[in-house]
Amino acid sequence: MKADAPQKVPVTLATLQAMRQRGEKIACLTTYDAGFTRVLESAGVDAFIIGDSLGMVVMGHDSTVPVTMDDMLYHAANVARVGRSAWRVVDLPCRSYETPAQALANARRLVDEGGAHMVKLEGGTGKAAIVEHLVRHGIPVCGHIGLLPQSVEEYGGYKVQGRDAAGAAAILADAAALESAGAEMLVVECIPATLASRVTGSVDMPVIGIGAGPDCDGQVLVLYDMLGIVPEPHPRFVRDFLQDGGSIHAAVAAYVAAVKDGSYPADEHGY
Numbered sequence: 455m456k457a458d459a460p461q462k463v464p465v466t467l468a469t470l471q472a473m474r475q476r477g478e479k480i481a482c483l484t485t486y487d488a489g490f491t492r493v494l495e496s497a498g499v500d501a502f503i504i505g506d507s508l509g510m511v512v513m514g515h516d517s518t519v520p521v522t523m524d525d526m527l528y529h530a531a532n533v534a535r536v537g538r539s540a541w542r543v544v545d546l547p548c549r550s551y552e553t554p555a556q557a558l559a560n561a562r563r564l565v566d567e568g569g570a571h572m573v574k575l576e577g578g579t580g581k582a583a584i585v586e587h588l589v590r591h592g593i594p595v596c597g598h599i600g601l602l603p604q605s606v607e608e609y610g611g612y613k614v615q616g617r618d619a620a621g622a623a624a625i626l627a628d629a630a631a632l633e634s635a636g637a638e639m640l641v642v643e644c645i646p647a648t649l650a651s652r653v654t655g656s657v658d659m660p661v662i663g664i665g666a667g668p669d670c671d672g673q674v675l676v677l678y679d680m681l682g683i684v685p686e687p688h689p690r691f692v693r694d695f696l697q698d699g700g701s702i703h704a705a706v707a708a709y710v711a712a713v714k715d716g717s718y719p720a721d722e723h724g725y
């Protein structure tokens with residue numbers, strides 16, 4: 455009889471915090487469905503973001519702005535149905551957290567119907583009251599600062615944030631405000647590597663970078679980007695792991711290994 459594969463112990467926030475403490479890098483990827491989720495877990499991914507990037511890579515929208523609660527719930531539930539070990543962070547989509555009451559109602563749906571372990575929302579000091587409200591009602595929150603894709607229409611494109619002193623100070627203040635409000639994890643997107651390093655050193659929660667250099671506690675990429683299955687041009691922080699991987703499982707395992715040994719992201723992936 456074939457022996458069962460050993461079950462990986464489920465990752466919790468305490469696991470991620472302990473990894474940060476001992477300097478073990480956290481390997482995170484986005485996922486949106488059951489098939490990829492099984493492969494990603496078997497290749498050793500620690501944490502998933504069921505990101506609203508699904509609006510672009512799965513649904514074909516030009517941005518994440520049109521993504522709805524129904525879209526997020528559908529994909530989050532697909533992942534939760536088969537997810538066994540990785541920590542699951544699910545995005546609150548654009549316009550779903552404009553008031554504390556609306557944010558709480560929607561976050562509860564992501565947890566109850568979508569199987570989220572934690573919800574993620576974009577914004578810093580301006581969102582601290584919302585974060586505080588969610589945390590007070592028992593919803594774990596991941597912040598997201600730096601480049602905020604849900605605000606891309608206001609930026610006029612996907613641009614690196616925090617390049618000047620005022621921008622950097624605002625991002626450091628955002629991180630502090632989110633932590634004071636009770637956020638327990640933070641994504642920093644498209645900021646200079648030196649600033650990401652300062653943000654990581656300034657808070658106690660695990661910080662996951664995307665386009666933010668090597669000194670965060672972990673890394674995340676959009677799954678379809680790291681498999682090279684989205685149209686060019688790709689942001690400079692993206693590395694196609696499938697090119698040399700041979701299979702999706704091998705590509706993801708190579709990503710996990712590269713994050714853990716610090717070879718991804720390299721200098722050429724940073725700002």
Ligand code: KIV
Nearest residue numbers: 484503505506507674
């Ligand atoms: O939606 C998404 O994929 C994200 C990534 C930046 C992790 O938020």
